[in-house]
Amino acid sequence: MTALATELVHGRTLVDPDLFDRLTDFCAEEYGLERCVAERVMDQGLAFLDVMGRTGEGLSPSQKVDPAWHTFMLHSAEYTTWCQERYGRYIHHAPGSRYRDKATMVDVVSKLRVAGYMVDEGLWGTKADCSEPTCCGDGPCC
Template sequence: MTALATEQVNGRTLVNAELFDRLTDFCAGEYGLERSVAERVMDQGLAFLDVMGRTGESLSPSKLVDPAWHTFLLHSPEYTAWCQERYGRYIHHAPNSRYRDQAAMVDAVAKMRAFGYVVDESLWGTKADCNEPTCCGDGPCC
């Protein structure tokens, strides 16, 4: 069992500031987000990925956090190196809508909190709707 963290941390600390800024700028441009929103999305996405990397569990991000994972994946040299250096393996993205229900989001959030991450509740909604045009098979429109 994982011991609960006593100090809260942010996902953005998992990469250097220059990479975080590049990822945030890309996420904002690619997904039409205000930069301040893209910063929050990237922060939560990195925290989420760290929990998966550390636990080895397959979790699902919320609809609003998933763009962070897509953004990092598209920066493949950095993403691959980050996964290998931190976890000794690559964290694959295998979308599946059945994992995006309220119970799954509550579980992901609880695990993030257990590892000490600050959780932005507004980005971890309930069951996701289709997220066109980047659907990836995780909604009824795909």
């Protein structure tokens, strides 16, 4: 019997490529990130928002992923339309509503995985510790 391979989904597919690029550029500039890091942040942020939107659960993003939510919300027309069209409601941001400890992030990561999303462990604080600046040899853009 052959198992079927399931391809993981990327958060970036939830918005038009042009919007993803604009959000990524803004995130990079606003938060002083390399563009490749901002792409990772936006990808994970969109996946995170989709899980919250679909489940209705109040979840916390990691500190590294939170800029994606702020970036999208600052593009208020696009964010409002996206929320309304996908979930029939606006997904509000309630700062400090949950803690960002490792256990909370592991819970969020598991929900992303259950939803079929690719998870970038380095942005959630769930990756094994390693020494900077090599970051276990994979660098900031891997």
